[in-house]
Amino acid sequence: MAxxxxxxxxxxxxxLLLMCGLMAMFxxxxxxxxVRGLSIWWDVLFPSLFPFLVLSELLLGFGIVHFLGTMLNxxxxxxxxxxxxxxxxxxxxxxxxxxxxxxxxxxLYEQKLVTREEGERLVSFTTxxxxxxxxGAVSVGFFHNAAIAPxxxxxxxxxxxxxxxxxxxxxxxxxxxxxxxxxxxxxSSGERQKNRVARAIRAMHEARLADGRxxxxxxxxxxxxxxxxIIIVGGLVVFFSVIxxxxxxxxxxxxxxxxxxxxxxxxxxxxxxxxxxxxGLFEVxxxxxxxxxxxxxxxxxxxxxxxxxxxxxxxxxxxAQIMSVLSHTPLRYGPFLLARVIHALIAPxxxxxxxxxxxxxxxxxxxxxxxxxxxxxxxxADWSLILFSGIGVLAGMILFMLCISFMCSxxxxxxxxx
Numbered sequence: 001m002a003x004x005x006x007x008x009x010x011x012x013x014x015x016l017l018l019m020c021g022l023m024a025m026f027x028x029x030x031x032x033x034x035v036r037g038l039s040i041w042w043d044v045l046f047p048s049l050f051p052f053l054v055l056s057e058l059l060l061g062f063g064i065v066h067f068l069g070t071m072l073n074x075x076x077x078x079x080x081x082x083x084x085x086x087x088x089x090x091x092x093x094x095x096x097x098x099x100x101x102x103x104x105x106x107x108l109y110e111q112k113l114v115t116r117e118e119g120e121r122l123v124s125f126t127t128x129x130x131x132x133x134x135x136g137a138v139s140v141g142f143f144h145n146a147a148i149a150p151x152x153x154x155x156x157x158x159x160x161x162x163x164x165x166x167x168x169x170x171x172x173x174x175x176x177x178x179x180x181x182x183x184x185x186x187x188s189s190g191e192r193q194k195n196r197v198a199r200a201i202r203a204m205h206e207a208r209l210a211d212g213r214x215x216x217x218x219x220x221x222x223x224x225x226x227x228x229x230i231i232i233v234g235g236l237v238v239f240f241s242v243i244x245x246x247x248x249x250x251x252x253x254x255x256x257x258x259x260x261x262x263x264x265x266x267x268x269x270x271x272x273x274x275x276x277x278x279x280g281l282f283e284v285x286x287x288x289x290x291x292x293x294x295x296x297x298x299x300x301x302x303x304x305x306x307x308x309x310x311x312x313x314x315x316x317x318x319x320a321q322i323m324s325v326l327s328h329t330p331l332r333y334g335p336f337l338l339a340r341v342i343h344a345l346i347a348p349x350x351x352x353x354x355x356x357x358x359x360x361x362x363x364x365x366x367x368x369x370x371x372x373x374x375x376x377x378x379x380x381a382d383w384s385l386i387l388f389s390g391i392g393v394l395a396g397m398i399l400f401m402l403c404i405s406f407m408c409s410x411x412x413x414x415x416x417x418x
């Protein structure tokens with residue numbers, strides 16, 4: 001073990017030197033790849049992520065996470081073995097995409113609202129793509145077919161939910177503490193609901209008092225923190241875009257394409273989606289774009305399934321983003337990696353299972369919205385559209401989970417085994 005740890009830094013240093021040499025051999029290609037990565041960051045990631053990063057910071061500062069934590073505890077505890085505050089992370093992550101879930105989980109850990117194992121469970125199923133990217137960039141921009149959006153979105157989030165349920169078995173077992181003694185005399189479910197609302201409001205107020213920052217300072221720190229994270233995300237996207245180009249230039253990617261095609265043929269699947277799977281292994285946007293361009297010879301359900309695989313895996317670029325966010329916490333990367341593999345395997349299966357019930361008589365008719373000439377231009381939408389669409393998803397997710405939480409608290413006992 002010690003010998004292995006001794007060689008790892010040397011191998012990393014050798015790989016970095018090799019990459020520097022390849023960049024010197026292919027300067028023009030490396031530059032163009034960097035520009036492409038920067039364009040993806042500016043046109044896709046910055047407008048979709050930054051408003052929600054700031055918004056989530058403000059909501060944390062105002063104690064909303066404590067309010068939702070109390071309200072959603074009857075839902076999140078029995079299903080996912082995480083505190084109710086994990087519902088806030090799940091809702092914001094669904095609205096804004098990765099790596100927001102990891103960032104909020106790290107903040108919950110720093111505030112001692114989750115343990116290490118709870119944080120690892122939470123990150124495992126709150127790392128997902130945002131619906132605006134899946135609809136605007138993938139469905140309309142890459143596939144030119146808006147009708148595939150429902151099956152893609154449903155399969156992606158349903159598989160994330162399944163991953164959360166499966167990952168509840170990660171870590172040690174135990175029981176949830178019983179309800180406070182002040183609730184013991186409450187007999188009716190309506191009275192318990194009123195008491196929960198009162199406790200949620202009190203928890204939010206106490207959290208706001210404990211934070212103590214004025215609005216101006218809270219906003220300044222939220223913008224500064226969000227800018228730091230979004231710049232890290234952009235740097236990683238550019239970095240992996242250059243790596244992908246260097247692999248193409250050296251022919252290493254071609255070998256990986258052929259190996260993947262062989263595996264797909266053995267599994268009885270279309271080998272033409274190999275470019276999507278290999279590209280998505282490194283970068284999610286590239287993999288999704290390759291899925292849409294797989295060719296008419298590949299049935300549309302298989303192309304959408306390949307896109308679902310890429311979106312659920314996230315690409316090594318997203319994995320690097322998550323690792324950078326969690327680097328200052330003891331949360332481990334291993335459980336997250338396992339969850340990404342499970343998510344990437346379940347999502348394509350759900351696409352194929354849900355294809356006929358959801359799409360019905362969908363054909364490979366091409367949808368060409370006005371002004372769309374590429375996936376990049378399709379996603380270059382009005383900032384207000386992105387913001388308000390995402391807020392709608394966020395509000396809908398929170399309201400839905402609150403309703404389910406009320407139902408859980410009505411029909412489930414207050415003491416629930418984890």
